[in-house]
Amino acid sequence: MIEGELRVAPASLRAAVAERLQRGAALGAYATRSAVRYLFLEERGVRAVSAAVDPDEPIAAASQICPGLSWDEREMADEFGVAFDGLPDPRRFRPLDGLLPEPIVATGTGVTQVVVGPVHAGIIEPGRFTFSSGGETIAHLDFQIGYAYRALERSFAHADPLAIVSRVARICGACSASRSLAYAMALESICEARISEPAAFARQILAELERVYNHVFDLGVCASAAGWGFGHTAGLQLKERAQRICEQAGRHRFLFDAIVPGGVGDGVLEDRAGLRERVNGLAEAVDDYVGTLFDNSSLVSRWTKTGILDDDAALALAVVGPAHRGSGGVVDVRDAAPYGAYREHPVAVACEEGGDALARCRVKAAELRESFRIIRSALDQLGGSPLARVPIVAPEHGDAVAVVEGPRGAETVALTLAASSIERVHFISASYRNWPAVAHATTGGIIPDAPLVNKSFNLCYACADR
Amino acid sequence: MMATFARSLGIRHLVCGSCNGCEHEMNALAGPDYDLTQDGWEIAASPRHADVITVTGPMTDAMRVPAQRTLEAVPAPKIVVAVGDCALGCGVFAGNSGSGDGAGVELGATIAVPGCPPAPAAIKDGLRRAAAALDERR
Numbered sequence: 001m002i003e004g005e006l007r008v009a010p011a012s013l014r015a016a017v018a019e020r021l022q023r024g025a026a027l028g029a030y031a032t033r034s035a036v037r038y039l040f041l042e043e044r045g046v047r048a049v050s051a052a053v054d055p056d057e058p059i060a061a062a063s064q065i066c067p068g069l070s071w072d073e074r075e076m077a078d079e080f081g082v083a084f085d086g087l088p089d090p091r092r093f094r095p096l097d098g099l100l101p102e103p104i105v106a107t108g109t110g111v112t113q114v115v116v117g118p119v120h121a122g123i124i125e126p127g128r129f130t131f132s133s134g135g136e137t138i139a140h141l142d143f144q145i146g147y148a149y150r151a152l153e154r155s156f157a158h159a160d161p162l163a164i165v166s167r168v169a170r171i172c173g174a175c176s177a178s179r180s181l182a183y184a185m186a187l188e189s190i191c192e193a194r195i196s197e198p199a200a201f202a203r204q205i206l207a208e209l210e211r212v213y214n215h216v217f218d219l220g221v222c223a224s225a226a227g228w229g230f231g232h233t234a235g236l237q238l239k240e241r242a243q244r245i246c247e248q249a250g251r252h253r254f255l256f257d258a259i260v261p262g263g264v265g266d267g268v269l270e271d272r273a274g275l276r277e278r279v280n281g282l283a284e285a286v287d288d289y290v291g292t293l294f295d296n297s298s299l300v301s302r303w304t305k306t307g308i309l310d311d312d313a314a315l316a317l318a319v320v321g322p323a324h325r326g327s328g329g330v331v332d333v334r335d336a337a338p339y340g341a342y343r344e345h346p347v348a349v350a351c352e353e354g355g356d357a358l359a360r361c362r363v364k365a366a367e368l369r370e371s372f373r374i375i376r377s378a379l380d381q382l383g384g385s386p387l388a389r390v391p392i393v394a395p396e397h398g399d400a401v402a403v404v405e406g407p408r409g410a411e412t413v414a415l416t417l418a419a420s421s422i423e424r425v426h427f428i429s430a431s432y433r434n435w436p437a438v439a440h441a442t443t444g445g446i447i448p449d450a451p452l453v454n455k456s457f458n459l460c461y462a463c464a465d466r
Numbered sequence: 467m468m469a470t471f472a473r474s475l476g477i478r479h480l481v482c483g484s485c486n487g488c489e490h491e492m493n494a495l496a497g498p499d500y501d502l503t504q505d506g507w508e509i510a511a512s513p514r515h516a517d518v519i520t521v522t523g524p525m526t527d528a529m530r531v532p533a534q535r536t537l538e539a540v541p542a543p544k545i546v547v548a549v550g551d552c553a554l555g556c557g558v559f560a561g562n563s564g565s566g567d568g569a570g571v572e573l574g575a576t577i578a579v580p581g582c583p584p585a586p587a588a589i590k591d592g593l594r595r596a597a598a599a600l601d602e603r604r
Contacts, residue, residue, distance in 0.1 A: 093526040095527055097527070098527040098528050098530060098531060099528070100528060118528070118529065118532050119480060119513075119532055119533075120534050121511035121512070122479075122509065123479045123481075123485070123493050123496075123509060124481070124489070125481050125486055125489060125491050126481050126482075126528075126529055126532070126591055145484070145527050146528050147481075147526060147528045147532075148481075148483050148484070148523070148526060148529075148565070149483075149526055149527075149528065149565045150483055150524065150526060150559060150562060151562070151563065151564025151565075152559070152562070152564065154563075154564065155559075155562045155563065155564060166558055167558045167559065170485050170487070170557075170558050170559070170582070171485060172485050172486060173484075173485040173486040173487030173488075173489075173583065174486055174487075174490060176485075176487075182601070195467045195584065217490075233497060235501075236493070236496065236497030236498065237496070237497060237498050237499060239494075240494060241495060245485070253491075253583075253585070254487050254488075254490070256581070256582065262562050355523045414597045460486055462483075462485045462486045464486065
């Protein structure tokens with residue numbers, strides 16, 4: 001739901017965004033055929049600032065004051081021909097004829113370029129990291145995406161909003177449940193559909209299971225990037241256990257199609273007694289694992305002061321999720337703009353100050369414990385209640401924005417219907433928001449630390465590219 | 467000697483617009499539950515060290531050339547394994563104008579591992595089929 005929308009002249013957009021940033025966090029920006037719309041998460045929910053698109057009147061680029069919105073504005077310029085005034089980085093964003101724009105590099109005596117990607121040495125999604133390195137120090141890192149760009153938003157235009165549900169679930173594997181939830185919420189808001197209370201608890205369980213398998217994986221790969229094989233292996237084993245629980249609870253190891261408009265998918269949460277038992281066992285094992293990690297002084301020392309993202313940079317880059325909460329941020333969508341079962345059952349927000357890999361790992365460790373508490377509590381509330389779906393009938397016209405807290409932070413879906421079909425749908429993933437912060441936190445460090453800095457964010461590429 | 471080592475695969479993974487689900491399941495092969503080193507396999511950090519190329523995703527415009535070049539850098543005998551429905555050209559995004567015909571279809575995969583995503587055990591089974599197919603060619 002959008003709580004309020006402020007329409008401004010194109011030349012006033014930057015000033016209007018600056019004003020909103022005093023009150024809340026930027027979620028992102030997107031264009032339609034006729035307007036640009038900037039979204040903010042404030043105390044009472046989502047607010048928007050919009051301006052009409054006019055070729056004779058360029059929009060005052062907000063990325064001048066909020067560099068975190070640079071990708072959003074470049075994307076709008078590429079895809080909708082929006083003219084901006086004062087874009088700090090005016091390069092294309094999307095590939096053209098399969099080619100990405102030239103990377104930005106630092107130059108000077110002794111500075112060399114090290115290009116990594118798009119094909120990586122490990123099993124990693126495609127992206128291109130261009131390091132400008134002087135001696136050992138990284139002077140600049142340009143991180144570029146586009147290799148997983150499938151033009152999905154364009155392909156969803158004119159579709160029946162119910163016909164794309166399984167495709168929405170597969171935009172990105174590791175944050176599928178959160179995106180499906182945000183999409184369902186946006187559509188339900190337009191259709192004025194109210195899901196049943198048991199379905200809301202079921203969704204909460206599924207979303208928290210997604211957080212659990214992602215967070216244990218993140219901790220494991222942070223151990224791996226610090227050279228601790230056991231910490232990595234143990235993390236992978238717990239992730240496997242968590243995904244088997246996902247399969248039992250949501251009929252899919254990545255929870256694809258477990259959350260659908262109107263409620264939850266068929267067969268979800270059938271064996272609740274078995275689920276509770278397995279969740280209890282996993283919670284205990286994860287607790288032991290987290291203890292083992294943080295008791296390892298070599299590991300903790302390696303994580304300390306590595307990849308620092310300070311508070312100011314986190315704000316300027318509009319960072320979301322655990323990455324922001326590791327840098328003094330306090331926004332967790334579950335708490336700031338509660339939705340579904342989180343409305344009646346508040347979440348304890350985990351915050352750290354250090355801004356380094358250690359702080360991000362600590363936030364995730366605390367969130368794991370909280371996730372298990374939420375899952376157990378939701379199972380109590382749910383009892384044996386049936387999970388019936390409510391019918392979803394798309395009206396002629398409608399417009400809604402929904403935001404949920406995924407494993408990596410705010411997952412936003414903006415949906416506009418016309419003639420009962422999709423006029424525009426836009427997905428702003430937490431990974432899209434946070435990638436520029438990875439480049440920022442890597443800069444000033446050394447190339448051998450880059451994998452650890454990267455893994456301490458552990459972002460996806462597929463949802464950022466779409 | 468050749469026969470002894472014939473089934474010890476170097477695996478190079480190529481992501482061509484996948485949702486990352488297949489990658490998570492490939493990564494699980496490095497974990498204790500599916501441990502690919504038991505089979506004498508390893509994830510090769512360079513295409514020069516690879517016998518098998520696993521490919522995922524529907525193929526994107528930006529990955530087409532890098533993927534082709536990576537494949538060319540793999541010494542013969544080599545085999546391409548299509549992991550997942552997208553790579554096989556039958557995933558949910560098949561026919562979407564922004565993606566290709568399937569990375570496996572475009573890169574000449576001869577081993578298919580269907581699924582969305584395929585479970586780690588199914589990927590292992592595909593890799594065993596790849597090892598056997600390479601064996602026959604030697």
